[in-house]
Amino acid sequence: MSGPVSGPVSGLEAADVAGLADLVSRYALYADERDIAGLTGLFTGDGVLVLPDPPRELEPVLTRTGPEEIGRAVSALDGFVLTFHALCGQVFDVGPEPGTATGRVACVAHHLAERDGGPSDLVWHLRYLDAYRQEAGAWRIIRRAIRIDWIETRPVRRLRGRTG
Template sequence: MTLSAGDRVELADLVARYALYVDRREFSALAGLFTSDAVLALPDPPKALAPVLEYSGRGEIQEAIGRVEFFAVTSHFLGGQVFDPGPEADTAEGWVNCAAHHISVREDGTPADLVWHVRYADSYRKEEGAWRFTGRALHIDWIETGSVRRVRG
């Protein structure tokens, strides 16, 4: 199978919507980007930067991603995206780079930025005419922290 230009645009849109829905806290919409049998694998920083925690199905995925509500604001900046045909018809694989900013408020009231530089290893399947994640594994390459002058809200 080859991926058409249209498939690549749809896959890029799927990846962008994931980031948008996390940042907007639209967790139900985010869960809808996954197939019913999908698996999301996340790291456990700072102990583990590789994906070691697995969440299966839309409900578990929604709950796991919902934990970002701890942060006042998040902002995901997508970098390079590569999509290849998968091993079966209507499947694909992808690799996506991202800098994920997580703004929190320190005990003294000043905001801080926790930045994860990540790579997603994705698998996708086309169902009912739409691409969905069947698997997403988040790998953190490095973590940095920074100061923030002011946070909206």
């Protein structure tokens, strides 16, 4: 049995890997709970979120800087009935400067929306390409670029809180 890679391979201590894993997990949780203040608080004050523009562009092309712009961008999730961000892999490495790290996080993001009289699941298979910095003993996101690998739409049979 093995745990997170630390030491010579990633260059990060186990505590740093755990802190980074908690950071990216909180991002997913706060997005799903629509905790915009909590989510924007995961970024540095000058943090950057670079978004795709689906369905036209799946690469990160729309840059949002600072808590207000990031908060407005993430508020777009309010247009969905429910979201569910499932993290399915993460790799962290030491960054280019002391107190920094980089990360690649795989995610399957479900976005439930009303379509044709019922719920439908818009699924993004994506990767977060991240840079992090330690501030006051905690890891924060300096830059998160979201790259969508593919999109699919799935029917939803039943949604919690609904009958029929």
